Amino acid sequence: MKLLIPGPVELDSEVLLAMAKPVMGHRTPDFEEILAECWRLLKYVYQTRNDVAIITGSGTSAMEAAVASVIKEGDEVVSITGGKFGERLGEIAAAFGAKVRKVEVEWGRTFAIEEVEKAIAESNATAITLTHNETSTGVVHDARAVGRLAREYDLLFIADCITSVGGDEVKTDEWGIDLCITGSQKCLAAPPGLGFVAVSERAWEAIESNAEKRAYYLDLAKYRKSLAKRTTPFTPSVTLIYGLHAALKKIEEETLEARIRRHHTLAEATRKAAEAMNLELFAERRCASNTVTAIKIPPGLSDDDVRGALKREHGILVAGGQAQLKGRIFRIGHMGNVRFGDLAQVLSALELVLQKAGHELEPGAGVAAAEEVFSREG
Ligand SMILES: Cc1ncc(COP(=O)(O)O)c(C=O)c1O
The missing domain is CATH 3.90.1150.10 (Aspartate Aminotransferase, domain 1)
Structure with a gap:
């Protein structure tokens, strides 16, 4: 079956072959070298100097990791909707105890930035969420404009860039995205099953000072500790990492x-x-x-x-x-x-x-x- 769906996408033969290699021990220098290459290349596609957490799980696990690591019970979160995935990010925030203030956007259209600013100004929000590329409606929103507001009002900016990183412009650092989420099976053309979060220094501070951790596997603080040791906190999916590595190298080759x-x-x-x-x-x-x-x-x-x-x-x-x-x-x-x-x-x-x-x-x-x-x- 020929796939022209918005993920999972067809994989290059080099990616498929990479996944046929024998499984390595995940705490070995050889595997750590592959991981280090993945981190370097992930920073390249994310256009970031920030650390990138690699999570075994689909894109939604990375959404949950981002939210669960910074949101505390009772925090206010402004959530821009306008599609199934924009709503999902708000639902995850609510599931972790946030008071969600939605900025409703008609499906198929984008937001008016004045309405976003009004919602922020009328709230005591600590964070704002946006789905950059809303796959359910085929709309790309202006993440740069939301990033500017997030800076102005000192909010953490959580962006779902699951169907944009590696396919459309995502300037994680320049746009001020504090928790930039993506997934493997979309524009990166890697196998399904991996999620990623690029975390800014501001977001790391919020994560480290969050005493109310309600996640264990998805607590990003654990990923930071392991990153410093060039490894992952739990057994990674070694085979999927081989595939990711090959897919990222293809991106570098294409530029x-x-x-x-x-x-x-x-x-x-x-x-x-x-x-x-x-x-x-x-x-x-x-x-x-x-x-x-x-x-x-x-x-x-x-x-x-x-x-x-x-x-x-x-x-x-x-x-x-x-x-x-x-x-x-x-x-x-x-x-x-x-x-x-x-x-x-x-x-x-x-x-x-x-x-x-x-x-x-x-x-x-x-x-x-x-x-x-x-x-x-x-
Ligand atoms: C914009 C967006 N966010 C989140 C998701 C959920 O990702 P996953 O199915 O990998 O958990 C998708 C999947 O299509 C998506 O397109």
Whole structure:
């Protein structure tokens, strides 16, 4: 099955082969060398000088580690929502005893910064949360603007950058992200099962002074202690670390700059192709994601007419809508190792299934529009 979902993504053969190596002892110089390389390369993709905790668990475990390590019972947290994952970060904060003040954002749009500032000014918040790239709606939010407010009001800035680090611009230090979260199976094109948090000095101070620890495995203080000894606090998934290492080396080879440019070109090509096929984009153009594109299912057509047919007839998996968007949109993930050929394949199959289901379009128009973007930018 060809994967064009917003994670997990298809893995490079070098990554797969790296994971076939025999398991090493995790407290050995050879393994510590691989870990050290992973940390160096993670700092590169995060554009940070901060330490990065490597957690065995999916992205949500890293979200939970970030929140549980800095939030105390009764703390106020401003949480910008606007999608399933933005809401999840607020839910985790509430689960750890925070009083969450939501800044509600209409799904498919981005926030008004004045509303965020108003929420901060009216609260006694100690932290603010944002999902940088909201995968459920295909929206990328302005994390830099939130970072500026976080500094001005002395808040810890917790950002879920799970579908942006390694695919879109994430300037962890420059934007002032104190706890910057990502996951392995998205833009990094590594196997699923690892979560990461880049932690600023300010955040380490908050973590060290948090006497009310309610996490054990996910207590970031433990990760800091081990980082100083070039190791992890618990047995890491040795095999996944091999895969991560190979995936990060591929990013370095491509260069982060070229990789981000490739993702931007893929996103623009997908948007232009969708419009050429008489399809409507779900997210507003000015805040459309560069790693996943959400497209409305045309009136009269069902999810099965589009996604079901793509899967059955062409062996291609794209993602459906989540929560209230179930059956209303489908999402093409163009992150990780996706190249023009992969996109052309899904677009051309999409034209066939749409035509078959009675949607009017000019055959070949979608692929041609994507090709035009690539010949201009690629
Ligand atoms: C923006 C965002 N945050 C969080 C998650 C949750 O990550 P995981 O499924 O790895 O726990 C996802 C997964 O799709 C995501 O896209």
